[in-house]
Amino acid sequence: MDASQLINSIVVSVIALSVIFLVLTILIFTIKILVFLSPYKAPPPAAVKTPPGPAARGLDGTHIAIITSTMATYLGKSQNEFQISNIKQL
Amino acid sequence: MDASQLINSIVVSVIALSVIFLVLTILIFTIKILVFLSPYKAPPPAAVKTPPGPAARGLDGTHIAIITSTMATYLGKSQNEFQISNIKQL
Amino acid sequence: MDASQLINSIVVSVIALSVIFLVLTILIFTIKILVFLSPYKAPPPAAVKTPPGPAARGLDGTHIAIITSTMATYLGKSQNEFQISNIKQL
């Protein structure tokens, strides 16, 4: 290893790190532009959003709510603590 | 492009389309023969046909029917509207 | 096929089978050493060991036991004959 190699490596390092900062700075501004152009909009609150699976099969959230509350009553448990997820229409 | 290319393309097209109709006609007759040789037979109506999974594990359709009708009673719903499919024997 | 080929094949067979027995004997002793060095220890009996899935979601075995026994009561069936495995917390 001679001194020139060391100098080379330092030159390379300084420039490479500068390039990285340059590229990532460009990315930061690009992101800011993107976020500015397409800001986040909160989705409209769905009134009674139901799981798509059963609903598509003719069983809507109401049925599941009834079953859940019935079982919850018998079990003395909060309805938040469990979910019936596998009822399929025949 | 000279006229001969055009004639060639028409010749190719007519013959190719004829070959397609020939091949597919042969397929149609083949299918008809297959269907004739192996007609559809409705499976014998199993008295109480049950899903294989639970049955194989010792839970037959009767159990499921009982559970279903019990829940249906409580829910005031037709038994056709849902299916219990995930009961496994321990 | 001359006789020498036959003799060759017998020589090969005898030696090959010996090598197999030699290698597998070494494996047997290796296994015995492994089993000796790392004997099986029964895991400490977990007081109420519950299926990980529901438990991790806040529903422990107790809830399932209650649901199971409730349904079993209505169905007049032994609790060993079925398992509720698909209750998820919302």
Add this chain to the structure above:
Amino acid sequence: MDLTFSDVISKILSTTGFSSLTGGHVVMILVACTLIYLAIWKKFEPLLLLPIGFGALLANLPMSMMTSTDEGGLLFFFYQGVKYEVLPPLIFLGVGALTDFGPLLANPVTLFLGAAAQVGVYTTLIGAVLLGFSLQEASAIGIIGGADGPTSIFIASKLAPHLLAPIAVAAYSYMSLVPLIQPPIMRWLTTPEERKIKMAQLKPISQNVKILFPIVVTIVCCLMLPGVAPLLGMLMLGNLFRECGVTARLHETSETHLINIVTILLALAVGSSMTAESFLKLETIQIIILGLMAFCVATAGGMLFGKILCKISGGKINPLIGSAGVSAVPMAARVSQKVGSEEDPSNFLLMHAMGPNVAGVIGSAVAAGVFISLFGGSEPATTHAAIDATTQIVNLPVMD
């Protein structure tokens, strides 16, 4: 030797893409972004057009070594699977595993609709010859009318590899446009009375017929048109995995992760062939116009033969199912259903249209077989290609 700051900076600058960015690159990047836009926001065959567009994007970022001809580059390797025609048959294996030929077997006469829709292939072929394309090129362009992506890619890479990119893009784009292209033609060619025809429920088909069908089709078609064996054979093997009932593992893999992996590789490879030199040509515009014509004529061909079948059957067949013969599974069948139910909401044509729909897949595979028989095996071309292949493989560099 010392590196100075200016040395290093000029080295980096000389290797940026900007240093060799051309107008062609810029236009192609816009084309690629358009494909990505159509795939994501317009839902144009996103499983294919998104990775095709992304592959085109990468290929046109200059000096990135991502075109299909950059030896040793990543997409070069994927492209070999297109060039040697390994990937399209594997896609067809998955398509077969996903396809239910039941409606076709229940009403085999609908195979004729799949044949009639191929008329679009041949009018386009003649049109392409009129525009000055060679017969091989015209055949590859015509097959766009088959409305079958893997078949188009297979034939294009065999008969006209330099046209692969525009052909693939046209095929997949128009397949997505089927719901826009077909209905006007369908309404124009039928009377309201015809559109109201209700068809009798399909007969059930025994499992044995479903199992024997792919085997018999393979034997019959490949004996008559051997060149179609890779495509049709794999399609039918996938279907056999599905129907035979004893290879559930292979069926599941074929229709999920295997077809997905192959789709990623194939689409990137097709995209990587979309360079400015190969795409920004008059031929591309001609192909896009011819492709639209192919779809329209194919739809009309299916419709007209549907009307013939309607007459012959004494009004038992609704001619609207004829347009499904273009394949484009299952969009074309849904279009038949939709146009039918517009006239009479209680008319359910979907399952009836699935027959000609899957027949269209077989029809265009057979059409492909005819082209291979006619143009596929010329000795000089093969020799030339062999020399090509040799050169390419032995010159493969390690990238570094």
Add this chain to the structure above:
Amino acid sequence: MDLTFSDVISKILSTTGFSSLTGGHVVMILVACTLIYLAIWKKFEPLLLLPIGFGALLANLPMSMMTSTDEGGLLFFFYQGVKYEVLPPLIFLGVGALTDFGPLLANPVTLFLGAAAQVGVYTTLIGAVLLGFSLQEASAIGIIGGADGPTSIFIASKLAPHLLAPIAVAAYSYMSLVPLIQPPIMRWLTTPEERKIKMAQLKPISQNVKILFPIVVTIVCCLMLPGVAPLLGMLMLGNLFRECGVTARLHETSETHLINIVTILLALAVGSSMTAESFLKLETIQIIILGLMAFCVATAGGMLFGKILCKISGGKINPLIGSAGVSAVPMAARVSQKVGSEEDPSNFLLMHAMGPNVAGVIGSAVAAGVFISLFGGSEPATTHAAIDATTQIVNLPVMD
């Protein structure tokens, strides 16, 4: 130059398969259909025999370019994975991920049963030499008695690639026939009293032993028989993925989609080598007969060693588990269970038979390693093969 109608028609006719269909093709198509029939309707190893049969069907549709030697054809590419021995080890990766060596570790003496069953390999080898096969060929035929498909394919493609097809077909067919072949031999060689022996429950095994086992087996076996490293190494790596508890992702992929994809490619490749020239020979019939003999003698060998172990252990080991030493996992173990429960319905031998059953896999892999050590590395053959490979790769044509 004008194409006339008769030109085009004669061109198409000359390229139909009929123009070069031979009796050999017809017979092989029937053979292929028989394999497909056995796979689907008789459930003979359908995951392998169905795609093998379909590959054979495609290979024998004339001019379809689907044999393993049609350079540039689809199945030619798949076949390279067999020729260069990449696919069988990947199958074994999945087999290892699917295998529980617990019963073997709980009763390691059953490894001897897996060794004893290899006697079928060597009697078959001697029989094959008597019929005029070379030692290499005879070894590849003998390994059918190992009842292990990937091992058979691996050894056949190494020592006797021209016999690959009949060997693979015989191996998989007889594995399916294990429930028919073994019981008479098992009953004939045992007394009812022996068949009634109940075995003590297996000891549980610590997780550490299960993890260390595949590592130790790899080191021990590959140090002694380096040629077995690709097969046994991958088998043990798959098992390590299974047992180590920290690579669930790799375990799942190995035992599902990876093994499925490789199975499709491997089986089609094997089928593609079933041409009339390679299959319709006296040797095929000899191999089929020798293969049956191999299975019978292997079963008897396992049984007899089972009787010896029974004696030595003072009647604690039921000799019926010996027959499971042929591998054919898990059918052979189920046969042991079935024959045992016929004598005494309360006798559950299944888990005990799983020990020799998986031992049989190791046993035949070791037998393969011995063959590779003896016949695998001769210098001239490698040189010749290298030249072969060179020629094949540099002459690879683009199909068009």
Add this chain to the structure above:
Amino acid sequence: MDLTFSDVISKILSTTGFSSLTGGHVVMILVACTLIYLAIWKKFEPLLLLPIGFGALLANLPMSMMTSTDEGGLLFFFYQGVKYEVLPPLIFLGVGALTDFGPLLANPVTLFLGAAAQVGVYTTLIGAVLLGFSLQEASAIGIIGGADGPTSIFIASKLAPHLLAPIAVAAYSYMSLVPLIQPPIMRWLTTPEERKIKMAQLKPISQNVKILFPIVVTIVCCLMLPGVAPLLGMLMLGNLFRECGVTARLHETSETHLINIVTILLALAVGSSMTAESFLKLETIQIIILGLMAFCVATAGGMLFGKILCKISGGKINPLIGSAGVSAVPMAARVSQKVGSEEDPSNFLLMHAMGPNVAGVIGSAVAAGVFISLFGGSEPATTHAAIDATTQIVNLPVMD
């Protein structure tokens, strides 16, 4: 010619591994077992280090033909995927499919932290040059500080293939050691007050931004640094599959079975390059020491820039998230969370640290691109490599 017993026995003995076992093999087997031990019992990146260790084990069982340079051997074929740089980009496809760039988009300034952590790369580069490595080698060693396995493997196989094994092992090992390496440095460079800073909740990001981000990053970065296209392009394509909402099939396959299959092949290939000649050298120890230094300096670099951002933002940014800029996703982010909650249990930094964490992946990919621009395309090297590749491919033997 008769084979005598002694002939056969001496043949077998001469082909056992013992006959050519060297001290180097024994040491490397111990190294391989250590890697396996660390993977299984210490949970050091088991998905990579377990198959790397197993590959190294197989490669060092003598005569097993399982090193990366044994032409025609199983792992030789897998290694071609590393050599031609196909496998690391496919891993990155899966990584992109698994990565949520949301936290980065919500706080884009954290990209600077991913840039600052690259300072570890360059101090290591200078250190390596001081130890006598060439600039190319030093670059490949430096990139260990990028804490990104596939990037390290990609750069090493491009710039210093003879150092691939130690670089890959160091990269994955230190990634596992992040929870031990980072906390002392983090505590040493921050005050308790800084560590207690709570950050404002991240803003939600619109789906369109999430979709456009991978496309824009690809265009910007690959235009400036074309050499990074295979890595960064595939990373961003995987992320596009994830975010676009219309390619669920491709997303699922990319992040599960495709990445798993590629991981198995890649890790075995890397392991197969760990021979005694390539690994038991002073350079390996130097690389391991330099790699540790790289991780430490990278952590410090991220932390110090974190402190700068903290100042600039008026104390709104907790400097602890700076250490996550090394990438090592998601361990480094968890370390930020843990060190933060030690000071104040109610401080949840995890999501905030995910920003710099994924920024670190982009940062080291960009660093890799700079190295490729500087050292990647020298003409003579490519020519030499092409000749190499030619020789290797045309001399490929069939193993037998």
